[in-house]
Amino acid sequence: QVQLVESGGGLVKPGGSLRLSCAASGFTFSDYYMSWIRQAPGKGLEWVSYISSSSSYTNYADSVKGRFTISRDNAKNSLYLQMNSLRAEDTAVYYCARSIAVAGTDDYWGQGTLVTVSS
Amino acid sequence: DIVMTQTPLSSPVTLGQPASISCRSSQSLVHSDGNTYLSWLQQRPGQPPRLLIYKISNRFSGVPDRFSGSGAGTDFTLKISRVEAEDVGVYYCTQATQFPYTFGQGTKLEIK
Numbered sequence: 001q002v003q004l005v006e007s008g009g010g011l012v013k014p015g016g017s018l019r020l021s022c023a024a025s026g027f028t029f030s031d032y033y034m035s036w037i038r039q040a041p042g043k044g045l046e047w048v049s050y051i052s053s054s055s056s057y058t059n060y061a062d063s064v065k066g067r068f069t070i071s072r073d074n075a076k077n078s079l080y081l082q083m084n085s086l087r088a089e090d091t092a093v094y095y096c097a098r099s100i101a102v103a104g105t106d107d108y109w110g111q112g113t114l115v116t117v118s119s
Numbered sequence: 120d121i122v123m124t125q126t127p128l129s130s131p132v133t134l135g136q137p138a139s140i141s142c143r144s145s146q147s148l149v150h151s152d153g154n155t156y157l158s159w160l161q162q163r164p165g166q167p168p169r170l171l172i173y174k175i176s177n178r179f180s181g182v183p184d185r186f187s188g189s190g191a192g193t194d195f196t197l198k199i200s201r202v203e204a205e206d207v208g209v210y211y212c213t214q215a216t217q218f219p220y221t222f223g224q225g226t227k228l229e230i231k
C-alpha cells in the first residue's frame with residue numbers, strides 16, 4: 001500500500017535551516033510528481049511546493065520562494081524540502097503528498113512532520 | 120491567485136441527514152486542457168487530509184458513495200447523502216488548475 005513518511009521536523013530559531021524528508025513506499029516513486037503542503041496550528045492548508053517526476057520542473061508558493069528548495073532522489077524513493085531563513089510564520093505541520101498530474105490532485109498524504117520556528 | 124471560498128464554515132448536522140458544502144472560486148477553474156481540477160478533501164480530527172473527490176465529481180478509491188461532488192466553472196458542491204459519525208471533521212475544496220494551488224478555508228462538519 002502507498003506509504004509516505006515525513007521526518008526532519010523540530011524546533012529551530014528564526015533565520016535557521018531545516019531539511020525535511022519524505023520516504024515513499026508501495027508505489028513506483030519515479031513515476032509520480034510530488035508536493036509539499038503545510039498547515040499552521042489550528043489553521044487551513046497551504047500548498048508549498050511541487051516537483052515533477054524527473055525533477056525537471058518545480059514550483060513554489062510566493063511565501064517560500066527563494067528560501068525553500070524541493071528536491072527528490074528517485075533511487076532512494078525520497079522527497080526533500082530544504083528550508084532556509086525560517087520565519088515564525090513557517091511554523092506548521094508539513095505534509096508530503098503524491099500528485100496525480102492527470103487528475104489534478106494529491107491522492108495520498110503522509111502523516112506530517114511539525115516544524116516550529118521560535119526563539 | 121485563485122481564491123476559494125467555502126460556505127458554510129461550520130455545519131451542525133443530525134446523523135442520517137444530508138449535508139452540503141459549497142465552494143466558489145474567484146475565477147473559472149476550467150483548465151486550457153478542458154479539465155476542471157477541483158478536488159475535495161476530508162480531514163478528520165488529528166489526521167492528515169484524505170482525498171474524497173477529484174475533477175469535480177470523481178470519487179477516489181474507497182470513498183463511500185454517500186459522498187458526491189458537482190458543479191462547473193466557479194461553483195461547486197460536496198454533498199453527503201446521509202451523515203455518519205465518522206464523517207466528522209473539516210472539509211476543504213482545492214484547485215489545481217492554476218499555480219499556486221489554493222484551498223478553501225475549510226468547513227467544519229459536526230454532529231448536532
